[in-house]
Amino acid sequence: MTTSHTFENLPELATQLRERLETKRYVLLFAFNGTGKTRLSMAFKEQGKQGDGEDETRDTLYFNAFTEDLFYWDNDLENDAKRVLRLNRDSHFFDGLQELEMENRIGPLLARYADFDFLIDYETWEITFFRDKDTDGAPLPIKVSRGEENIFVWCFFLSVAQLAVDQDEGSPYAWVKYLYIDDPISSLDDNNAIAVASHLAQLLKNANGKVRTVISTHHHLFFNVMCNELGNAVKGFLSKEIDHFRLADTGETPRYHHVALLKHLHEVAESGEVYTYHFNILRNILEKTATFHGFGNFSACIKQDSDDPDGILYARLVNVLSHGNYSLYEPQEMLPENKDYFRKILRDFMDNYRFNPELFPAMDKSAV
Incomplete structure (x- = not known):
């Protein structure tokens, strides 16, 4: 802990x-x-x-x-x-x-x-x-x-x-x-x-x-x-x-780019203290993952649901919420609805791309 x-x-x-x-x-x-x-x-x-x-x-x-x-x-x-x-x-x-x-x-x-x-x-x-x-x-x-x-x-x-x-x-x-x-x-x-x-x-x-x-x-x-x-x-x-x-x-937690950022996002999602600039960090991870796996767009790393088979909705959300006037100098807490979107995109990403579970205790899915 x-x-x-x-x-x-x-x-x-x-x-x-x-x-x-x-x-x-x-x-x-x-x-x-x-x-x-x-x-x-x-x-x-x-x-x-x-x-x-x-x-x-x-x-x-x-x-x-x-x-x-x-x-x-x-x-x-x-x-x-x-x-x-x-x-x-x-x-x-x-x-x-x-x-x-x-x-x-x-x-x-x-x-x-x-x-x-x-x-x-x-x-x-x-x-x-x-x-x-x-x-x-x-x-x-x-x-x-x-x-x-x-x-x-x-x-x-x-x-x-x-x-x-x-x-x-x-x-x-x-x-x-x-x-x-x-x-x-x-x-x-x-x-x-x-x-x-x-x-x-x-x-x-x-x-x-x-x-x-x-x-x-x-x-x-x-x-x-x-x-x-x-x-x-x-x-x-x-x-x-x-x-x-x-x-x-941080203890001995590895601090590579993706692990450091993911661990931070996981912790804020669990705590509920999710701020608008966290969508910028999430987009950064999605883009690097897409590049690593050879995809042309970060939307390929967003889970496609039956009611949104092309993943358009969540890709647009990430686009919009990562390009707003969200400053690290004056952080603003997300609206409850956007927190839910953030948790879902992050949870689905981590379900799809396996990481060491010891670094990421199970996310509370009832919150989404």
Whole structure:
């Protein structure tokens, strides 16, 4: 039976995470986009601050959307020649940048994922990317893709994280007690997602144990690899309800795409707390299943009843109810009639496509 806890707000949840990290080295959180992962990482970070101004201390080195915003492009619109990535020199994230010889730390990491090189200008606080050089040996600047940029920023963070977990004497990151990593692979394909997850897990497992880590993601494959790599971690599924947040322990439940989503839909169908956006998730599962089995449309995965031999009615319902104005940010509970349709389509799908029954206790068919 899944154990779950509710929290009125994200700071309350952040406090709970800090308490769990007193006895555990890792916390892994899965949550859909719009749940509040980034805001949770900032609430966690804020709770580690003490004092202000020059006397301020902190304990969390974090990676999230705000970290990525510390890097921004200057596309040289006037000359259209020298495109560079600039650094926000006011951020503590870049403390001791030149003394740490970051090129030598980032380079070997970047070589795992990319085929371009880079130079950091410590006077102008800008980064030049290049693949080739001119006849004088000067780099020929290029603008890398968004995915390549994300990989570079991730490698930059990873090199800083390595300094933090090593806790070398005199390191500018000796203050780090926690790493909080939120969605590091938002623009990566599955191959790179696996590589990033495996590399990150090795870094954490080889750490000295003084630094504790929270990782949150909406990427099922990344989450699954991290769960396998960090087997003794706290594993949780975070969801946002009408007036609270819910954190459910996943235990050792497999978190592959379809199993993770189906288990969540099964639980909400049983509880009766079915919201409009759950039809979007159901449609996503139907479409992936249809593709896997070679069908041209998700309607092929909807049971055809005698009074609807072509499955048109329920296919139209899924179409309509998965394309309405149903936001994850302001979830609306379904009407009772639509809950019944949702339960029937889900129940028939799971009857037709067999899954491990231990993960899905029998659905109450009297409710449909």
